[in-house]
Amino acid sequence: MSDRVNRVVLIGTGFVGSSYAFALLNQGVTEELVLIDLNVEKSEGDAMDLNHGLPFAPFRTKIWFGDYSDCKKADIVVLTAGANQKPGETRLDLVEKNTKIFQTIVTNVMENGFNGIFLIATNPVDILSYAVWKFSGLPKERVIGSGTILDTARLRYLLGNYFNVDTRNVHAYIIGEHGDTELPVWSHANIAGISIRDWINNKEQYKKEDLEEIFLNVRDAAYHIIERKGATYYGIAMGLVRLTKAILHNEHSVLTVSTYLDGEYDQKDVFIGVPAIVARGGIHEIVKLDINEEEKAKFHHSVSVLKKTMDSIDWNKV
Numbered sequence: 123m124s125d126r127v128n129r130v131v132l133i134g135t136g137f138v139g140s141s142y143a144f145a146l147l148n149q150g151v152t153e154e155l156v157l158i159d160l161n162v163e164k165s166e167g168d169a170m171d172l173n174h175g176l177p178f179a180p181f182r183t184k185i186w187f188g189d190y191s192d193c194k195k196a197d198i199v200v201l202t203a204g205a206n207q208k209p210g211e212t213r214l215d216l217v218e219k220n221t222k223i224f225q226t227i228v229t230n231v232m233e234n235g236f237n238g239i240f241l242i243a244t245n246p247v248d249i250l251s252y253a254v255w256k257f258s259g260l261p262k263e264r265v266i267g268s269g270t271i272l273d274t275a276r277l278r279y280l281l282g283n284y285f286n287v288d289t290r291n292v293h294a295y296i297i298g299e300h301g302d303t304e305l306p307v308w309s310h311a312n313i314a315g316i317s318i319r320d321w322i323n324n325k326e327q328y329k330k331e332d333l334e335e336i337f338l339n340v341r342d343a344a345y346h347i348i349e350r351k352g353a354t355y356y357g358i359a360m361g362l363v364r365l366t367k368a369i370l371h372n373e374h375s376v377l378t379v380s381t382y383l384d385g386e387y388d389q390k391d392v393f394i395g396v397p398a399i400v401a402r403g404g405i406h407e408i409v410k411l412d413i414n415e416e417e418k419a420k421f422h423h424s425v426s427v428l429k430k431t432m433d434s435i436d437w438n439k440v
């Protein structure tokens with residue numbers, strides 16, 4: 123690592139934001155972490171509480187409750203502010219209120235001289251990533267949504283369980299909207315280089331129909347968790363730390379993020395989840411998987427649902 127001090131500013135210290143801060147501290151990823159939230163007392167309390175864990179952390183992270191002027195020196199501004207889903211609500215139902223909140227936040231960040239990378243988790247994350255790109259005027263490479271990083275993790279976990287293999291040896295992606303129209307890329311899914319199709323065909327205890335059930339559990343995981351405990355946060359928090367590390371440590375890691383498509387996957391002018399190489403400058407390159415016709419049709423549908431929702435937003439009057 124260079125001698126430069128890395129700074130992350132986190133805006134929104136609710137369930138997702140505070141879990142991210144905790145995970146970031148525990149993994150020793152950044153020298154400085156600034157917390158900002160409308161709820162000043164909560165955010166101040168979080169900064170105090172996290173600082174008291176420093177003697178047990180692997181690395182010295184300076185943490186404080188800050189304000190927008192701290193964004194000027196930030197490498198990454200992480201956005202987890204805004205409304206979350208109530209039971210029965212879809213992510214797309216949040217679009218209106220969270221776009222308004224984001225206009226205010228992103229304007230404040232940019233007016234304070236920010237020139238780094240935005241990392242976004244607030245839902246609907248694909249549309250809000252597009253909004254951040256529009257509101258900030260930053261190059262598309264420097265606006266990254268968490269996209270389907272969590273859905274991909276859920277798929278890898280469930281497949282690892284099903285085949286009784288370490289989830290880190292499962293290579294499979296969910297792409298598309300982080301939401302109800304996402305899709306698994308079965309055509310490229312493999313464990314230790316052997317395709318999922320072959321794993322199924324080679325052992326009689328495995329069944330193709332089970333894969334569909336696994337996917338439905340991935341797609342609907344947020345609903346299942348929200349019904350039980352009101353919100354999801356640990357998984358996405360760890361996914362955001364993974365992304366933060368990939369950026370700050372210039373890892374060139376392939377992660378399924380929401381990024382701007384400009385012709386890739388035959389789509390234009392949309393932020394959506396696809397595998398991409400993530401490094402210090404942000405999105406280094408989009409990985410273009412040769413997906414099959416069925417996957418192409420589902421991906422196209424996912425794009426069209428996002429675009430239809432975006433069309434309902436009057437960007438000049440947000």
Ligand SMILES: NC(=O)C1=CN([C@@H]2O[C@H](COP(=O)(O)OP(=O)(O)OC[C@H]3O[C@@H](n4cnc5c(N)ncnc54)[C@H](O)[C@@H]3O)[C@@H](O)[C@H]2O)C=CC1
Nearest residue numbers: 134135136137138159160203204205206243244245353358
């Ligand atoms: N992308 C993903 O995979 C996931 C995304 N999410 C999304 O993350 C978002 C946050 O969820 P939670 O943390 O559960 O919600 P939360 O309600 O616990 O936290 C939201 C925080 O944002 C703050 N906030 C609201 N407006 C603000 C503003 N203008 N400036 C600064 N702070 C502001 C609130 O005070 C609150 O502390 C939701 O949109 C949720 O759907 C949640 C889980 C996974």
Ligand SMILES: CC(=O)C(=O)O
Nearest residue numbers: 213245272343344354
């Ligand atoms: C809430 C949400 O987006 C998730 O857990 O996937």
